[in-house]
Amino acid sequence: xxxxxxxxKKIINDPINVNNPISLQVLGICSALAVTIRLDxxxxxxxxxxxxxxxxxxILSLIRDYIPARVRIVIMLSxxxxxxxxxxxxxxxxxxxxxxxxxxxxxxxxxNCIIMGRAEAFxxxxxxxxxxxxxxxxxxxxxxxxxxVSFFRELFGAGTITxxxxxxxxxxxxxxxxxxAAGYENIGLLVLSPGAxxxxxxxxxxxxxxxxxxxxx
Amino acid sequence: xxxxxxxxxxxxxxAVFIENIVLAYFLGxxxxxxxxxxxxxxxGIGMAVVVVLTITAPINWFLYEFLLDKGALxxxxxDFANIDLSFLKLIVFISVIAAMVQLVEMFMERFSQSLYNSxxxxxxxxxxxxxxxxxxxxxxxxxxxxIETMVYGFGSGVGFFLAIVALASVRYRLHYSNIPVRLRGVxxxxxxxxxxxxxxxxFSGIDL
Numbered sequence: 001x002x003x004x005x006x007x008x009k010k011i012i013n014d015p016i017n018v019n020n021p022i023s024l025q026v027l028g029i030c031s032a033l034a035v036t037i038r039l040d041x042x043x044x045x046x047x048x049x050x051x052x053x054x055x056x057x058x059i060l061s062l063i064r065d066y067i068p069a070r071v072r073i074v075i076m077l078s079x080x081x082x083x084x085x086x087x088x089x090x091x092x093x094x095x096x097x098x099x100x101x102x103x104x105x106x107x108x109x110x111x112n113c114i115i116m117g118r119a120e121a122f123x124x125x126x127x128x129x130x131x132x133x134x135x136x137x138x139x140x141x142x143x144x145x146x147x148x149v150s151f152f153r154e155l156f157g158a159g160t161i162t163x164x165x166x167x168x169x170x171x172x173x174x175x176x177x178x179x180x181a182a183g184y185e186n187i188g189l190l191v192l193s194p195g196a197x198x199x200x201x202x203x204x205x206x207x208x209x210x211x212x213x214x215x216x217x
Numbered sequence: 218x219x220x221x222x223x224x225x226x227x228x229x230x231x232a233v234f235i236e237n238i239v240l241a242y243f244l245g246x247x248x249x250x251x252x253x254x255x256x257x258x259x260x261g262i263g264m265a266v267v268v269v270l271t272i273t274a275p276i277n278w279f280l281y282e283f284l285l286d287k288g289a290l291x292x293x294x295x296d297f298a299n300i301d302l303s304f305l306k307l308i309v310f311i312s313v314i315a316a317m318v319q320l321v322e323m324f325m326e327r328f329s330q331s332l333y334n335s336x337x338x339x340x341x342x343x344x345x346x347x348x349x350x351x352x353x354x355x356x357x358x359x360x361x362x363x364i365e366t367m368v369y370g371f372g373s374g375v376g377f378f379l380a381i382v383a384l385a386s387v388r389y390r391l392h393y394s395n396i397p398v399r400l401r402g403v404x405x406x407x408x409x410x411x412x413x414x415x416x417x418x419x420f421s422g423i424d425l
Contacts, residue, residue, distance in 0.1 A: 023403070026247070026250055026251065026403050027247060028247070029243070029246040029247055029250065030243050030244050030245065030246045030247065030347045031243075031347075032243075033243040033246070034242065034243045034244075073315065073344065073345075074312070074315050077311050077312070077315055077344070077345075078308065078311075078312070081307050081308040081311045081312075082308060084307055085304060085305070085307050085308060088304070088307065089304055103358060104351060104354035104355060104358060107306075107307050107350065107354050108244070108347050108350060108351055108354070110307060110311055110350060111311075111345050111346065111347040111349075111350050111351075112347070113247040113345060116345050189415075192418065193240060193241050193242075193243065193414050193418070194411045194412070194414040194415040194418065195411075196243070196411075197407050197408065197410045197411030197414055198407075198408060198411040200407050201400075201404050201405070201406075201407030201408040201410075201411060202404075202408075204403055204404040204407060205397070205399055205400045205404040208399040208400075208404065209399045212399075213399070214398050214399055214401065214402075
């Protein structure tokens with residue numbers, strides 16, 4: 001199979017646009033909201049999810065013929081849990097500050113429904129190379145949404161834009177003091193939990209408007 | 218142990234209202250959004266979450282305290298006192314949860330047919346509900362004792378129950394309102410959850 005024929009492009013593109021895991025499949029929302037207070041957290045979380053999603057998809061796709069249907073949930077969970085433990089230990093070793101900030105939410109990648117959902121819906125039915133592309137596409141789709149949400153939450157809530165580095169984050173830009181002096185104020189609500197729900201709701205609305213998609217209720 | 222009962226009551230109230238597991242920590246949102254379309258189903262999954270969280274949190278506490286934590290194996294003898302198995306906690310916790318969900322399902326099928334029929338299809342879903350694993354992870358992070366863990370698990374379950382039933386009732390009423398087409402469904406549910414979350418934030422000033 002050629003790597004970049006139209007079918008594999010579709011496997012990668014669809015989850016980013018018209019079949020986005022967060023805004024259209026409605027999977028993996030828990031972590032999407034919890035780690036979006038700052039941009040750097042969202043970026044690290046995206047990388048962690050892409051790693052786990054691609055590897056779990058490939059592993060499960062390789063062993064898909066040997067998994068009995070009745071116990072597949074337990075097998076999927078143990079594969080995913082092992083991969084997440086690896087990520088957790090790696091973060092603790094190399095990005096300790098970040099792993100403290102993300103606290104339990106790294107562990108909760110296990111129950112991130114995107115990973116179980118894609119394993120169940122795609123990896124158990126397709127070959128490893130396709131499963132890898134599907135994992136990559138869904139990981140990028142997830143990342144796109146949480147990076148947009150965290151960008152708005154951090155910029156308007158805390159007045160900074162932070163990129164990840166080895167320690168506590170590198171502040172790329174912050175709103176100048178002169179703006180505050182002129183009467184500008186941060187929207188404190190965005191840093192709190194309701195703000196996350198509002199921004200994500202609006203992003204979902206915007207994306208559906210953009211692609212002209214709707215949901216039958 | 219001064220004011221024992223009051224202490225547990227405050228953990229419970231905190232878990233239900235002030236630090237609601239759905240509205241403040243964003244856990245269990247997948248099933249929260251997917252199932253809150255119907256009130257009956259919401260009550261069902263809410264009850265199942267209460268049961269499973271109350272059972273799994275203390276079990277995981279025992280496992281963590283006597284097998285996984287640094288120095289937890291000291292009861293086996295001097296040689297084991299320095300072993301730190303806490304990196305295994307994710308795998309152990311999730312297996313316990315998956316196994317408990319299966320057990321609860323079998324138990325219900327045997328002893329309470331009516332409860333089984335109403336909860337049946339929701340139980341397997343709960344194994345991958347983040348609020349259950351989250352409950353166990355928070356218990357480790359906050360270093361609760363066993364009774365605190367039980368109270369916390371039960372309280373978190375009740376919090377989930379309250380939140381999902383509340384959202385389901387609001388969504389039920391929305392059937393008759395004129396929402397922009399593309400906002401219908403998840404988008405609107407998100408905005409509503411934001412409002413609910415704001416309402417629950419009113420409790421956050423309470424100091425227990």
